[in-house]
Amino acid sequence: MPEEVQALDTAAREAMDTGRPDEAEALLREALRLDPAAAPVRTNLAACLGMQGRLQEAEAELREVLARHPAYLFPRALLVALIAQAGREEEARREADRAVELATRETPDPAAADQLVSALGLLDHDAGLEALFVVLQPLAAHLSPESLCTLALAAHRVGRDGSAFEEALGRHPAAGYEPFASGLEALRSSRIEKLVHLQRRWLAEELRQQADRWARTGRLPEAEAHYRRVLELVPDAVGSRINLSNLYRSVGRLEEAQALLEEAAAHQDHPGVLLNLAGVLTERGELGQAEALMEQLDVAVLDEPLQVLFHLVQAEGWSRAGDHGRALAAWEEAARIDPDAEEVRRTRAEIDRRREESEVLSLLHVYQDRRRERLERAILRAEGGERPPVRELLRVLTPDNLQAVWRHYREDPPPAGRAATVDALARTAAERLPETLASLSKAERAVLEEVSQAGGAMPLEALAEHHPGFRQDSWFWDRTPPEGPVGRLRFLQVLGFGRLGAREEPVAFLPREVRACR
Structure with missing residues (x-):
């Protein structure tokens, strides 16, 4: 040379x-x-x-x-x-x-x-x-x-x-x-x-670093391929196995994430694997299995990043179980260790979202139960076994729905008092029943005809067999089918839902004025 x-x-x-x-x-x-x-x-x-x-x-x-x-x-x-x-x-x-x-x-x-x-x-x-x-x-x-x-x-x-x-x-x-x-x-x-x-270990480390960069920049298929290659080279590569499972979790492939971590847990007792597996199980709603895995770990002997993960998985599980007080306490433990971690902030947002959602749902359940009771009490007040009048159906509408019906039927402002509003609206609604009946859709008229042929009252279960859209929860008056809220509310002036006796099954019935008009 x-x-x-x-x-x-x-x-x-x-x-x-x-x-x-x-x-x-x-x-x-x-x-x-x-x-x-x-x-x-x-x-x-x-x-x-x-x-x-x-x-x-x-x-x-x-x-x-x-x-x-x-x-x-x-x-x-x-x-x-x-x-x-x-x-x-x-x-x-x-x-x-x-x-x-x-x-x-x-x-x-x-x-x-x-x-x-x-x-x-x-x-x-x-x-x-x-x-x-x-x-x-x-x-x-x-x-x-x-x-x-x-x-x-x-x-x-x-x-x-x-x-x-x-x-x-x-x-x-x-x-x-x-x-x-x-x-x-x-x-x-x-x-x-x-x-x-x-x-093999050194090549696996190079591939892992590249996979991590691709995962951070959204190149998920390339990242997945590199993580898979790392696990071929070093099957016990805990970090890559966890990162790949997190990649799967980020795109909703929870079964694959679980299988990947279960395979690792079967061969090595690594706390990071167990904690991430508990996180996947929690996300899939398997809260009992997740809790059993967590009980195997002593949080006091974990290093700080795993302690944070331990508390966050606990917080997530209790949040999903509806125990928001314990969820917040677990989150506070994680925040005490690493208050600036992105995962800590994200978990707190999820806890707050679930708590608010739970409170709203609880309020709705109470609200619906109370309105059901009000409706049934109104129906049971009917005298002489006659069907209740339209006025009784109007009394159980929410204020917003009552205002919507008023605006449809009348031009003048409603009275200040609720009772006076209901009475004035009931007179107008009864006077305009022929016009209201004529404006109903074909499907709505078919329902009224079926109830009429059954004698003016028909069990809700029987009605639902032929008209699935009119389920028992329709009597809460809040449903908004495609024809719009006002159209639905008008229909509910001519068809009632409820019990006509204290121990009877709920029925669909035609109010007194509607029967007389037909």
């Missing part, structure tokens, strides 16, 4: 090592302009492009190198890694098998060995790593700590002696730093059940 090209290649590798891939790419392209056949330079360019996430371009450069130098181990191993990063694992395994075959023919140089071990670790390819044990043991002192950790873990998994790699890792200066210190301790104590090759 010409001296100038060698200098450019060296400067480019230094730029790559210090996190300046753009500068490195420019240097490498200049080197290739001077010497297009320089395979190491083109291989380094592929590595530089891979650092920037430009996997297709990187792959094209490597395939060009391998077309000319098929036995060149380093670019083949790098190709395995790039294909694996792209998620094409079956294809990557086929390329890995070719690379392993090359590496076992003769002892590779340490740089190529490191690249191949890294690629096999990324693929979780312990069989391929096992095939390298014999050829790489003499190189143990020259391998990177990442390679030593990968080879030692593979040896434990397949039941082979990996002491040469483990001992070399113990002597390496990096052994006192993470992640090598905890990995070495786990290997020495044979606690390898949840260990994952470093290469």
Whole structure:
């Protein structure tokens, strides 16, 4: 390789090592302009492009190198890694098998060995790593700590002696730093059940960060795909599993969120998983199951973010159960720990909304029950067993509805007193009954005709069988069908709903004036 090209290649590798891939790419392209056949330079360019996430371009450069130098181990191993990063694992395994075959023919140089071990670790390819044990043991002192950790873990998994790699890792200066210190301790104590090759963990972390950015900016399909890829690489990745479940919750895919968290809870007792699962169950209305999960946790031993989540899930559950006092108390505990958290503010808004909604519904129930009682009392006051007059039906209208009927029938302002208003309106409504009956719709006239043929009174259940729109709650006088409120109110002047006796079933009936008019 010409001296100038060698200098450019060296400067480019230094730029790559210090996190300046753009500068490195420019240097490498200049080197290739001077010497297009320089395979190491083109291989380094592929590595530089891979650092920037430009996997297709990187792959094209490597395939060009391998077309000319098929036995060149380093670019083949790098190709395995790039294909694996792209998620094409079956294809990557086929390329890995070719690379392993090359590496076992003769002892590779340490740089190529490191690249191949890294690629096999990324693929979780312990069989391929096992095939390298014999050829790489003499190189143990020259391998990177990442390679030593990968080879030692593979040896434990397949039941082979990996002491040469483990001992070399113990002597390496990096052994006192993470992640090598905890990995070495786990290997020495044979606690390898949840260990994952470093290469898979590091790629998973890059993908998780990208997924988080996409989730924040609304690119949910891309975020979901990356979270899924993270879980393929590291099934116990709690943060990504929780983030993916939250993504599902945000778009209403609650069953998938629950299944994702239940799968995690079955394999690991992580409080974050349990709390988020309780949150999903609460959102789905499974309050008893959510509470049972919460009882498994001791809030005092959780770190602060999980304490906040614990109290917010409790607040949400009690709010949905209608216990707004306890919900507010739980929310106050969360706000005491982290008053500025967005989730704390959002939960308070939901609690207030549900409390107001509950109060309104409670008021409506009381209001409707009272009006039903008033209507039935008015009907029962009818003398001599006769049907009540229109005046009795007007007496149970709300003030707003009474005003609406008045405006339809009369031009002058209503009297100040309610009783005088009802009496004046009742006289007008009775006088204009022929006009009102003529203005009814075909459907309304059909109802009146059916009640008339039944003798002037008909059980509501029987009427509802033929006219589902006239249900028992129609007698609350508040319903507003498509024909508009005034039209509905006019119809209710000529058809009453209620009990005609103290222990009788509710009926639809024609008031006294309507029967006389027909």
